[in-house]
Amino acid sequence: MDRQTLFNIINFLYRHLTRTEFCGLENVPPTGGIILATNHMSRVDVPLLFITPSRKDVNALVADKYLKRPFFRIILNAANVIWLDREKADFAALRTAREYIQNGGAIGIAPEGTRSKTGSLIEGKAGTVLLAHRAGCPIIPVGVTGTESAIKQLFTFRRPKLVVRYGKPFYLPPISQAERSLWLSKCTDEIMCQIAALLPESYRGVYKNHPRLKEILKSNSKK
Numbered sequence: 001m002d003r004q005t006l007f008n009i010i011n012f013l014y015r016h017l018t019r020t021e022f023c024g025l026e027n028v029p030p031t032g033g034i035i036l037a038t039n040h041m042s043r044v045d046v047p048l049l050f051i052t053p054s055r056k057d058v059n060a061l062v063a064d065k066y067l068k069r070p071f072f073r074i075i076l077n078a079a080n081v082i083w084l085d086r087e088k089a090d091f092a093a094l095r096t097a098r099e100y101i102q103n104g105g106a107i108g109i110a111p112e113g114t115r116s117k118t119g120s121l122i123e124g125k126a127g128t129v130l131l132a133h134r135a136g137c138p139i140i141p142v143g144v145t146g147t148e149s150a151i152k153q154l155f156t157f158r159r160p161k162l163v164v165r166y167g168k169p170f171y172l173p174p175i176s177q178a179e180r181s182l183w184l185s186k187c188t189d190e191i192m193c194q195i196a197a198l199l200p201e202s203y204r205g206v207y208k209n210h211p212r213l214k215e216i217l218k219s220n221s222k223k
Contacts, residue, residue, distance in 0.1 A: 006078045011051045018150065019159050020048070024166035024198075028054045028140060033101035034169065035135070037128055037191050038142035039121055039199065040110035044150045048164050049108035049142065050079060060108040061097055086113065094131055101135040108142075111191050119148040120205030124192040126184045129172060138169035139191060143198025165198040 014020050028034070036049055036058065052058050064083040066072040082100070084093040097107050109131065111124040132139050143165040150160035172190065176183040193213040196204040197220060207213050 042147040044147040141167040141194035
């Protein structure tokens, strides 16, 4: 199975089995290297980014634990994902992702590093910051809702309501070598708060009272 066939199958399934709405697609450039940074609550999330209507080249960093599961391995290999070893600093995977972005591709990544079991944001990790810095590309925050209960609803013959919101692209500030740890922390918080601003309050988790989130929400309310 090739990538286009997989895209068509996934698109068909989401269109007929769910009620999926894509919002803010005007914020996603049709070409050029970008990072789509999203919250992550379910295995349903990654395919949603894959079928982003305005981009046909969305790839993703995916934990290599799925290589041990034949069903997921077949599908993900067809999607040509970039396998990531989360047990170590996988510089080879980050290099592949960087090159893909610099060649004009779109990479989807969950800064949390794993699925949230709470249905809301958990603490972000620095990998997305490092990738964006090395690729020199904009980040587009993505807020996904409804996926945390989607599979359960499907098993009870209900069509889950899924919403994917794309925020405005932004760049991270230049790296501060003198205060690298602080820079990484602030940039990670910036990405997570930009995602949180696209989500209802109940989804914001550990970032719900973050000062930077309050600044973003206040700024957005004035537009």
